[in-house]
Amino acid sequence: MTTVEFSPAAEPLAAKLLEPAREILARYPAGRERSALLPLLHLVQTEEGYVSPGGVAFCADILGINKAQVGAVATFYTMYKRRPTGEYLVSVCTNTLCNVMGGQEVYDGLVEHLGVGHGETSADGKITLEHAECLAACDYAPVVTVNYDFTVDQATPESAVELVENLRQGKEQTPARGARICSLKEMQYQLAGFADPRDGAVADGVAGAPTLRGVRLAQQHGVAVAGFDPDTPITKTKPARAEGGLPPRTDEADKPVEAKPEGKIASAVKKAATAAKSAAGAVADKVGEHRHAGRTTDTGDVKDPEVRAAESRNPTGDTPGDPATTSPAPGNPAERAGVASNEPAGDGKPAGDTQRGESIVTQRNAEQKPATVDPNPGWQNVRPGTEEEK
Amino acid sequence: MTQPRPEVLQKLTPVLTKRWLSPDAWQIGVYERLDGYLALRKALDVHPDDLIQLVKDSGLRGRGGAGFPTGLKWGFIPQGDGKPHYLVINADEGEPGTCKDLPLMTYDPHSLIEGAIIASYAIRADRAFIYIRGEAVHAARRLRHAVQEAYAKGYLGKNILGSGFDLDLVVHSGAGAYICGEETALLDSLEGFRGQPRLRPPFPAIAGLYASPTVVNNVGTIASVPYIVLGGADWWKSMGTEKSSGPMIYSLSGRVVNPGQYECGLGITLRELIELAGGMQPGHNLKFWTPGGSSTPLLTAEHIDTPMDFEGVAAAGSILGTTAMQIFSDQDCPVYNTWRWLEFYHHESCGKCTPCREGNYWMVRTYRRILAGHGTVADLDTLQDTADNIFGRSFCGLGDGAATPVVSTLKWFRDDYLGYIEGRTAPRLSEKSLVGAH
Numbered sequence: 113m114t115t116v117e118f119s120p121a122a123e124p125l126a127a128k129l130l131e132p133a134r135e136i137l138a139r140y141p142a143g144r145e146r147s148a149l150l151p152l153l154h155l156v157q158t159e160e161g162y163v164s165p166g167g168v169a170f171c172a173d174i175l176g177i178n179k180a181q182v183g184a185v186a187t188f189y190t191m192y193k194r195r196p197t198g199e200y201l202v203s204v205c206t207n208t209l210c211n212v213m214g215g216q217e218v219y220d221g222l223v224e225h226l227g228v229g230h231g232e233t234s235a236d237g238k239i240t241l242e243h244a245e246c247l248a249a250c251d252y253a254p255v256v257t258v259n260y261d262f263t264v265d266q267a268t269p270e271s272a273v274e275l276v277e278n279l280r281q282g283k284e285q286t287p288a289r290g291a292r293i294c295s296l297k298e299m300q301y302q303l304a305g306f307a308d309p310r311d312g313a314v315a316d317g318v319a320g321a322p323t324l325r326g327v328r329l330a331q332q333h334g335v336a337v338a339g340f341d342p343d344t345p346i347t348k349t350k351p352a353r354a355e356g357g358l359p360p361r362t363d364e365a366d367k368p369v370e371a372k373p374e375g376k377i378a379s380a381v382k383k384a385a386t387a388a389k390s391a392a393g394a395v396a397d398k399v400g401e402h403r404h405a406g407r408t409t410d411t412g413d414v415k416d417p418e419v420r421a422a423e424s425r426n427p428t429g430d431t432p433g434d435p436a437t438t439s440p441a442p443g444n445p446a447e448r449a450g451v452a453s454n455e456p457a458g459d460g461k462p463a464g465d466t467q468r469g470e471s472i473v474t475q476r477n478a479e480q481k482p483a484t485v486d487p488n489p490g491w492q493n494v495r496p497g498t499e500e501e502k
Numbered sequence: 503m504t505q506p507r508p509e510v511l512q513k514l515t516p517v518l519t520k521r522w523l524s525p526d527a528w529q530i531g532v533y534e535r536l537d538g539y540l541a542l543r544k545a546l547d548v549h550p551d552d553l554i555q556l557v558k559d560s561g562l563r564g565r566g567g568a569g570f571p572t573g574l575k576w577g578f579i580p581q582g583d584g585k586p587h588y589l590v591i592n593a594d595e596g597e598p599g600t601c602k603d604l605p606l607m608t609y610d611p612h613s614l615i616e617g618a619i620i621a622s623y624a625i626r627a628d629r630a631f632i633y634i635r636g637e638a639v640h641a642a643r644r645l646r647h648a649v650q651e652a653y654a655k656g657y658l659g660k661n662i663l664g665s666g667f668d669l670d671l672v673v674h675s676g677a678g679a680y681i682c683g684e685e686t687a688l689l690d691s692l693e694g695f696r697g698q699p700r701l702r703p704p705f706p707a708i709a710g711l712y713a714s715p716t717v718v719n720n721v722g723t724i725a726s727v728p729y730i731v732l733g734g735a736d737w738w739k740s741m742g743t744e745k746s747s748g749p750m751i752y753s754l755s756g757r758v759v760n761p762g763q764y765e766c767g768l769g770i771t772l773r774e775l776i777e778l779a780g781g782m783q784p785g786h787n788l789k790f791w792t793p794g795g796s797s798t799p800l801l802t803a804e805h806i807d808t809p810m811d812f813e814g815v816a817a818a819g820s821i822l823g824t825t826a827m828q829i830f831s832d833q834d835c836p837v838y839n840t841w842r843w844l845e846f847y848h849h850e851s852c853g854k855c856t857p858c859r860e861g862n863y864w865m866v867r868t869y870r871r872i873l874a875g876h877g878t879v880a881d882l883d884t885l886q887d888t889a890d891n892i893f894g895r896s897f898c899g900l901g902d903g904a905a906t907p908v909v910s911t912l913k914w915f916r917d918d919y920l921g922y923i924e925g926r927t928a929p930r931l932s933e934k935s936l937v938g939a940h
Contacts, residue, residue, distance in 0.1 A: 139672045144712055149694035150677050188696040190678030191636045207598050208796065208842040209755055209828045245846050246598040247637060250755035250828060251762045260639040290640045303636060303675045307646055314647045317640055319522055323605045325762030327522055329778060330514040337515050337741060342540055344734030346556055350549035
């Protein structure tokens with residue numbers, strides 16, 4: 113990536129976050145930068161504690177997608193907050209097991225003590241409280257986390273109130289099994305995929321007794337799995353890579369394989385690649401046909417976001433291989449028929465959906481008026497007869 | 503608390519959990535002293551196809567719930583297709599009751615990384631991703647640290663240990679969506695979209711991440727691989743049963759004296775596991791339990807001797823799932839518990855398909871009404887009908903999982919429902935909950 117032009121809303125964040133954002137983008141394959149969206153949204157929260165409109169604009173600008181696409185993702189995930197948060201996020205598990213082991217009382221006690229409800233922040237701006245779904249520590253139930261680090265195990269209403277008071281007063285609180293406590297914004301930096309910058313934090317937190325219970329029992333009673341020999345040989349039927357048994361890896365199908373003297377494997381590779389290519393071509397052609405049926409060609413860069421999304425997933429619109437032959441065939445005849453009649457489109461979604469959408473659009477266009485430039489012919493929005501009213 | 507009998511203790515198989523006893527095993531130096539990265543050296547010495555065969559021979563089945571044979575899955579990746587291949591590790595542990603992957607990644611992160619390198623070599627992938635649940639911050643912290651160490655030592659990156667094999671590994675944190683544990687939703691999420699499941703086929707083995715051949719495996723599955731490479735398929739099969747080989751980490755929680763992680767050969771029974779866990783808590787008698795998280799049909803006290811392997815649990819009408827056993831007693835109410843699970847499924851439904859999105863919405867409200875003392879007998883038929891319309895008609899397994907506790911509690915504990923309806927049981931929810939105060 114060279115330079116990004118940021119919209120005014122995104123500029124303040126861009127000034128601070130451009131460098132780490134670029135580092136995040138570099139983790140994903142070229143052309144697949146959209147994968148960086150989740151870490152980028154975490155990154156935005158390091159500055160603002162929530163995903164602000166400016167944060168949405170920043171992510172959209174840097175990825176070259178629109179704000180609605182970013183917003184759709186940001187609102188889907190629980191950890192992206194839509195309102196400013198406090199310094200610490202205190203989560204109480206109230207899913208079934210923690211709930212019946214006392215988690216509900218712990219949560220209710222904190223609600224009363226702090227005077228806030230789910231997702232709300234205490235008046236001093238210190239604590240945002242939430243009830244959480246299973247936090248994957250049922251053997252320590254009920255659990256309370258601070259900024260997602262396990263802080264109080266086998267919590268009681270008293271120990272939870274003590275925890276939030278310690279946090280509010282800046283007293284030291286040693287987490288049960290997590291690292292030393294930081295602020296929620298600092299934690300977001302780690303969620304964006306960066307190493308914990310605090311010296312020694314990674315070493316914090318020892319395994320609790322429940323985690324080690326089974327393995328300790330085995331140790332105490334001298335139980336071990338017999339017959340483990342790390343030198344057990346692996347049956348070799350082919351020479352290993354080091355001995356030249358594998359063809360050199362090709363990164364894309366287009367790379368010429370002919371240049372090398374053709375061994376048995378190389379020619380098989382070539383054959384397979386050609387087959388995959390022609391199959392892919394056929395699918396691409398079909399997809400192309402559907403895509404353009406009854407629609408004027410796009411003028412300029414205005415693109416249906418769905419098309420853009422599909423393209424960004426799979427720019428060439430091909431589907432590798434022939435799913436009917438290479439994926440495990442479903443056992444029952446009805447499923448097999450479904451598979452046969454529902455070949456995948458380029459974006460991995462069934463082509464059937466597209467066909468249906470296109471046919472509705474075509475029908476509408478034929479019935480009503482000559483096709484005008486409609487950059488967004490999403491069939492979900494089509495209400496026949498209402499075009500003029502809009 | 504009673505001591506477990508010696509013959510039951512002998513059923514413990516500390517393999518994946520063994521390094522947890524060494525508090526510094528998360529550091530690469532300690533890991534290397536404990537057989538670490540030995541399996542990688544051994545694996546790079548053989549042809550990838552031979553590794554796939556080894557895993558097939560071991561009978562290893564996926565530890566994420568479905569129990570699909572791992573070697574077979576790897577074998578589905580078309581070779582020589584010129585496409586990039588990917589390995590994606592599903593570390594989005596969030597199934598209620600499940601708590602085995604987080605400790606593994608926190609206390610022994612290198613075993614997962616080593617397994618990931620071997621698996622990538624076998625399927626000929628040069629990029630691997632660990633999609634870790636967002637909330638699992640400490641595990642992610644340790645994993646990221648371990649990945650850095652592995653790069654520094656030449657176990658990751660270009661030309662690993664001089665073999666000519668390259669691999670980049672990225673630890674990618676999710677953002678709090680249970681649905682992303684579903685493999686195709688996980689792939690969408692990893693591509694930067696809302697985590698919603700895709701229609702299959704095409705399966706990820708053909709068109710997965712970035713529409714390329716992809717293997718998606720659970721943490722426990724991948725972490726098992728180095729042990730199989732070291733000890734061999736026969737040794738691995740010396741644990742577990744004929745069709746469900748190897749050790750499994752059983753997560754016991756709830757009304758037992760010592761909840762925790764117990765690694766035993768597949769096929770152990772709940773009776774034996776409860777014995778290992780020091781028995782039921784005083785005053786509690788086993789009433790119902792989940793064999794593998796809340797998405798698996800509940801079992802009752804009469805199933806206490808069911809062998810906990812894929813076949814045994816299936817024969818009892820449930821699913822082994824993630825072997826997350828939430829154990830409830832006669833002091834717990836199956837109706838209340840099911841309501842709470844449904845609130846969870848309702849919250850986590852991705853909204854893509856109607857049965858799950860709408861069905862959970864309405865079932866939650868029906869439960870609130872029953873638990874507030876306003877239920878009618880007709881509500882039970884409504885629940886059964888709704889659940890039947892969700893099960894098998896949802897886009898992915900989340901809907902099936904949601905219908906599961908409803909159907910099984912209606913089957914086993916109808917009288918508990920009638921207790922609220924007929925006024926024999928005091929209401930558990932206040933009127934307030936009926937106006938959507940949640």
